[in-house]
Amino acid sequence: MRRLLLLAALAAVACGTRAPKEETMAQLRERVFANAQVQAVYMDSLLTVMAGPDRPSRCPRNFQDGKLVTSDIDWWCSGFYPGVLWQIYGETADTLFRQLAVKHTLPLAELLNHKTDHDIGFQLMSSFGRWFVIDFFDPREEDVLPPLEIKGILEKGAAALASRFLPTAGVIRSWDHGKWNFPVIIDNMMNLELLMDFGDREVAEKHALTTMKNHFREDGTCYHLVNYADDGTVLGKQTVQGFADESAWARGQAWALYGYAMMALKEKEAGNMDLADTFYGVATKLEDWLLPRLPEDGVPFWDFSQTDYRDASAGAIIAGGLLKLRQYRGAKDDGKGLRAAERILRTLASPEYLAEPRTNGGFLLKHSVGHLPNKSEVDVPLTYADYYFLEALTLYPYAE
Numbered sequence: 001m002r003r004l005l006l007l008a009a010l011a012a013v014a015c016g017t018r019a020p021k022e023e024t025m026a027q028l029r030e031r032v033f034a035n036a037q038v039q040a041v042y043m044d045s046l047l048t049v050m051a052g053p054d055r056p057s058r059c060p061r062n063f064q065d066g067k068l069v070t071s072d073i074d075w076w077c078s079g080f081y082p083g084v085l086w087q088i089y090g091e092t093a094d095t096l097f098r099q100l101a102v103k104h105t106l107p108l109a110e111l112l113n114h115k116t117d118h119d120i121g122f123q124l125m126s127s128f129g130r131w132f133v134i135d136f137f138d139p140r141e142e143d144v145l146p147p148l149e150i151k152g153i154l155e156k157g158a159a160a161l162a163s164r165f166l167p168t169a170g171v172i173r174s175w176d177h178g179k180w181n182f183p184v185i186i187d188n189m190m191n192l193e194l195l196m197d198f199g200d201r202e203v204a205e206k207h208a209l210t211t212m213k214n215h216f217r218e219d220g221t222c223y224h225l226v227n228y229a230d231d232g233t234v235l236g237k238q239t240v241q242g243f244a245d246e247s248a249w250a251r252g253q254a255w256a257l258y259g260y261a262m263m264a265l266k267e268k269e270a271g272n273m274d275l276a277d278t279f280y281g282v283a284t285k286l287e288d289w290l291l292p293r294l295p296e297d298g299v300p301f302w303d304f305s306q307t308d309y310r311d312a313s314a315g316a317i318i319a320g321g322l323l324k325l326r327q328y329r330g331a332k333d334d335g336k337g338l339r340a341a342e343r344i345l346r347t348l349a350s351p352e353y354l355a356e357p358r359t360n361g362g363f364l365l366k367h368s369v370g371h372l373p374n375k376s377e378v379d380v381p382l383t384y385a386d387y388y389f390l391e392a393l394t395l396y397p398y399a400e
């Protein structure tokens with residue numbers, strides 16, 4: 001039966017990734033998830049061939065020169081492929097994807113025995129966090145890990161993240177490497193979700209408030225990195241992965257938009273309307289800057305000052321952030337962000353970005369940029385582009 005379902009998915013995408021004329025967003029979601037099923041199984045088969053006793057737990061990283069490039073579990077992206085598998089399981093309830101998701105999530109528990117950094121939020125929330133929320137805990141399925149154990153792993157990860165908080169500065173340290181005294185990158189806003197759901201919410205709130213004060217420019221955009229002295233004095237503001245210190249690195253803006261929209265929603269759910277409004281204010285100011293600056297097809301260039309390479313990952317994350325802001329506004333939403341998110345998703349689901357089945361190393365999307373100034377991962381598929389693309393498709397309000 002399972003094979004039949006997968007064959008049906010393959011048949012559905014066999015004619016390529018072309019959208020039918022006048023495709024509705026619901027049809028688009030169905031088409032993309034059918035493609036995702038084929039790609040995810042294909043990627044697992046490539047990983048299985050590559051694995052060996054001396055190379056356990058390889059995680060997909062990108063696809064370059066016709067080859068799947070992998071990482072170990074310490075790489076910040078190790079949770080995203082398991083997260084893709086959990087999202088497919090959440091969408092299809094096909095237990096093949098539960099098995100694959102469990103298989104690729106379990107090795108990440110070992111992270112708790114490693115030296116971790118702020119990326120523990122990305123790594124655990126996309127894998128175990130998804131497991132905790134999406135798994136149906138079907139009594140017919142064997143509980144590989146009871147929910148309480150999954151929760152325990154997430155709580156331990158949250159404690160490791162909180163241990164990086166410096167109270168005198170009011171922020172969580174991002175990196176342990178490099179020339180900085182106490183570097184904080186805007187990406188760290190995304191890791192706060194682990195603390196909000198499984199750890200010390202006050203630490204997350206303080207980090208978001210300090211970042212709001214020091215990372216943002218007058219126009220609403222943000223710097224990539226702020227370096228702090230131990231007493232919280234700002235020593236410098238700069239970029240690492242963007243074009244220039246004063247330019248707007250697209251994924252940095254995407255992390256900020258999504259991160260503050262996520263924080264606003266969490267505070268609203270908890271009834272903390274003062275903080276909710278404060279975080280919502282940061283996200284909407286950035287949204288106002290972003291919307292008129294997105295290219296016509298919605299997918300940004302890797303830096304807003306550049307016009308060479310597009311970054312599908314930034315597009316997918318921005319779409320998710322816009323949809324979260326729409327959720328926050330509810331009935332008061334004016335539809336501007338929603339229309340931009342739809343534009344981005346339609347472009348990402350077009351043949352220009354969406355890979356043909358069983359190509360692209362099993363990644364869904366082409367054309368992302370990892371770290372251009374380092375000449376690393378330029379115009380390649382990346383796991384987080386796929387993860388946030390699928391997530392945005394599940395956040396989209398299809399009834400409207």
Ligand code: GLY
Binds near residue numbers: 241
């Ligand atoms: N968090 C690293 C990046 O966005 O490239």
